[in-house]
Amino acid sequence: MARGTSGLTSGQARRHAQPERDLELPQHAMTLTRSVKAWLAGALLCVVPGLAHAQTYDGPRTTAGHPDLSGIWQVLGSAAWDLEAHNAQDGIPAGLSVVDGGTIPYTPAAAARRETNRANRLTHDPVRKCFLPGVPRITSLPWPFQVVQTPDLMVMSYEYAHTVRLIYTDGSPHPLPNDFWMGDSRGHWADDTLVVDTTHFNGETWLDAAGNFHSNELHVVERYTPVTEYHIDYEVTLEDPQVYTRPWTMRLPIYKRMEPGLRLLDYDCVDHLLGALSQSEGGAQ
Amino acid sequence: MRKRSIATLVATVALAVIASTGTAGQVPDGWTAPRTPDGHANLQGIWASDSATPLERPEELADKATLSDEEVATLRTRAAELFDGETDAAFGDSVFRAALGDRQDYQSGDGVTKATPKGTGNYNQFWLIDRWFDNRTSLIVDPPNGRIPPRMAEAEQRSEAARTARATNGPQTLSEELTRLGSGLRCGGGRVPMTGRGYNSNYQIFQSADHIAIQMEMMHDTRLIPIGDRSTASPGPRSDLGTSRGHWDGDTLVVETTNLSRGASGSSPDLRLTERFTRVGPDTLQYEYTMDDPSTWTQPWTARVYMRPAPGTGVIYEFACHEGNYAIEHTLRGARTQELSESR
Numbered sequence: 089m090a091r092g093t094s095g096l097t098s099g100q101a102r103r104h105a106q107p108e109r110d111l112e113l114p115q116h117a118m119t120l121t122r123s124v125k126a127w128l129a130g131a132l133l134c135v136v137p138g139l140a141h142a143q144t145y146d147g148p149r150t151t152a153g154h155p156d157l158s159g160i161w162q163v164l165g166s167a168a169w170d171l172e173a174h175n176a177q178d179g180i181p182a183g184l185s186v187v188d189g190g191t192i193p194y195t196p197a198a199a200a201r202r203e204t205n206r207a208n209r210l211t212h213d214p215v216r217k218c219f220l221p222g223v224p225r226i227t228s229l230p231w232p233f234q235v236v237q238t239p240d241l242m243v244m245s246y247e248y249a250h251t252v253r254l255i256y257t258d259g260s261p262h263p264l265p266n267d268f269w270m271g272d273s274r275g276h277w278a279d280d281t282l283v284v285d286t287t288h289f290n291g292e293t294w295l296d297a298a299g300n301f302h303s304n305e306l307h308v309v310e311r312y313t314p315v316t317e318y319h320i321d322y323e324v325t326l327e328d329p330q331v332y333t334r335p336w337t338m339r340l341p342i343y344k345r346m347e348p349g350l351r352l353l354d355y356d357c358v359d360h361l362l363g364a365l366s367q368s369e370g371g372a373q
Numbered sequence: 374m375r376k377r378s379i380a381t382l383v384a385t386v387a388l389a390v391i392a393s394t395g396t397a398g399q400v401p402d403g404w405t406a407p408r409t410p411d412g413h414a415n416l417q418g419i420w421a422s423d424s425a426t427p428l429e430r431p432e433e434l435a436d437k438a439t440l441s442d443e444e445v446a447t448l449r450t451r452a453a454e455l456f457d458g459e460t461d462a463a464f465g466d467s468v469f470r471a472a473l474g475d476r477q478d479y480q481s482g483d484g485v486t487k488a489t490p491k492g493t494g495n496y497n498q499f500w501l502i503d504r505w506f507d508n509r510t511s512l513i514v515d516p517p518n519g520r521i522p523p524r525m526a527e528a529e530q531r532s533e534a535a536r537t538a539r540a541t542n543g544p545q546t547l548s549e550e551l552t553r554l555g556s557g558l559r560c561g562g563g564r565v566p567m568t569g570r571g572y573n574s575n576y577q578i579f580q581s582a583d584h585i586a587i588q589m590e591m592m593h594d595t596r597l598i599p600i601g602d603r604s605t606a607s608p609g610p611r612s613d614l615g616t617s618r619g620h621w622d623g624d625t626l627v628v629e630t631t632n633l634s635r636g637a638s639g640s641s642p643d644l645r646l647t648e649r650f651t652r653v654g655p656d657t658l659q660y661e662y663t664m665d666d667p668s669t670w671t672q673p674w675t676a677r678v679y680m681r682p683a684p685g686t687g688v689i690y691e692f693a694c695h696e697g698n699y700a701i702e703h704t705l706r707g708a709r710t711q712e713l714s715e716s717r
Contacts, residue, residue: 151410158581219696234597236586238417238579243586245595250562252588252595254689268691352597354612354634358559358695362551
């Protein structure tokens with residue numbers, strides 16, 4: 089069956105000094121499962137055309153058979169400004185809601201807090217202070233990010249303030265309680281979808297620039313489903329009993345950056361913040 | 374015959390003891406590096422750079438490239454006694470130099486001015502990682518004297534001009550003042566070459582088929598190095614980490630970096646940095662870096678660092694720098710207070 093592009097021969101596979109754990113199951117079990125799946129998929133495709141979506145990814149795969157998400161990606165649209173439907177403001181385009189059902193289901197107290205946040209967003213937004221943006225806001229910010237994918241760990245490196253997320257795909261659990269700006273992320277593959285479970289947030293981040301927020305009980309499940317090698321369906325479910333009346337879902341596409349020779353560049357947020365500060369205080373620049 | 378046998382036995386044992394505490398870089402017999410799925414040496418892991426060896430051979434050691442095992446043991450004992458967690462934090466070469474000089478106390482020297490002769494102190498050594506000693510007297514392996522080569526006249530002129538400008542003109546604007554604080558204080562980007570030791574000096578290496586990623590704990594910055602394409606860097610904005618290209622030379626990963634936004638070790642930003650990563654044992658990563666800047670040094674120079682698996686939980690935790698950084702606010706407020714008191 090087709091596997092990535094590594095050209096690894098069975099002889100080379102036997103010479104591994106340490107097993108690389110690039111297969112979740114023993115080889116023969118993986119083969120059997122995939123054969124059964126392929127047969128079922130084929131049978132279902134004949135009968136129910138609408139189920140073809142899950143099997144249509146034909147982009148690059150790793151030696152373990154998973155979609156290879158390596159590359160530089162970026163979100164389009166204005167979700168970073170406001171996840172809900174919004175009209176334009178100076179410098180900010182209008183946008184449709186990316187939230188299933190249109191609006192975020194806040195509790196009454198949380199809804200009031202959101203309005204306060206929104207009214208004070210120019211001073212209270214943690215990203216305007218150059219604090220780490222949290223998840224999923226980091227994905228939707230208008231800066232690219234680069235994925236380097238290995239069997240046990242995926243590095244997501246973001247141009248914005250050189251933020252980094254490590255997605256552990258080695259089956260390890262979330263650690264003992266601690267809190268982080270970017271949370272702690274554990275991922276696994278469900279067919280061609282990378283499912284990333286993130287907890288251990290410190291409650292200091294917002295979801296966008298419009299004051300949408302969460303507490304330190306936030307639990308985020310992201311689903312990255314590559315559709316073609318050029319775009320990923322990104323679906324995020326957020327759960328936070330302190331703030332929302334129920335779990336809710338947002339979704340938007342992530343696009344591959346195609347420029348040849350593209351690399352992540354610097355966005356040292358603090359330097360620009362201090363530059364703006366010095367101008368407002370009468371600095372000569 | 375019996376005497377000779379005993380003498381031989383003693384000599385053999387002595388040689389074995391010396392050999393076993395020899396240089397960190399000796400490859401164990403019969404060992405080869407594990408492989409990644411695409412057949413290259415597997416450099417992955419979290420590597421800690423905590424050696425005590427100074428960058429340059431201290432003057433008092435003249436041309437002595439190697440310490441005896443007794444000398445290493447002495448330094449190790451002195452360092453353990455001096456740095457008991459109660460002193461100022463000792464960064465970089467300070468641990469080795471303090472042990473070499475058999476210092477009985479250690480103060481950082483930070484903030485020492487005529488007005489504040491005792492200085493301000495700095496972190497407590499408690500927060501830093503214990504450093505380990507081997508019998509090298511310098512990280513620099515080329516030139517053989519273990520010291521950075523002489524500087525070019527133009528580099529000296531550059532430094533002198535900058536020093537004079539700073540000394541004669543206080544910062545004229547807030548922006549200048551902030552720039553002089555340095556990017557580390559502003560929680561800026563990471564640095565290359567990777568010379569940090571003993572303090573957030575953990576580096577996690579990831580290998581895919583066509584990229585190496587090196588996550589540097591300090592400043593949570595990640596080096597993203599494409600493998601294979603050796604064309605010269607596309608012109609474009611300079612950046613903190615420069616533009617890197619990697620290729621394999623046998624089991625050694627070679628990374629060439631240019632296009633830096635600022636120099637390193639006193640170089641100009643036009644530094645050409647070549648790094649070589651080789652796994653020389655199950656628990657040892659050899660990291661060599663060559664600094665080539667004809668406008669700064671009369672010849673390129675090379676340092677060799679040995680890294681070991683990170684101690685403790687073996688995880689790089691989130692490094693949230695700016696999120697808790699009051700240093701800039703306090704520094705500026707202190708400067709304003711000082712100006713007010715001086716003007717009265």
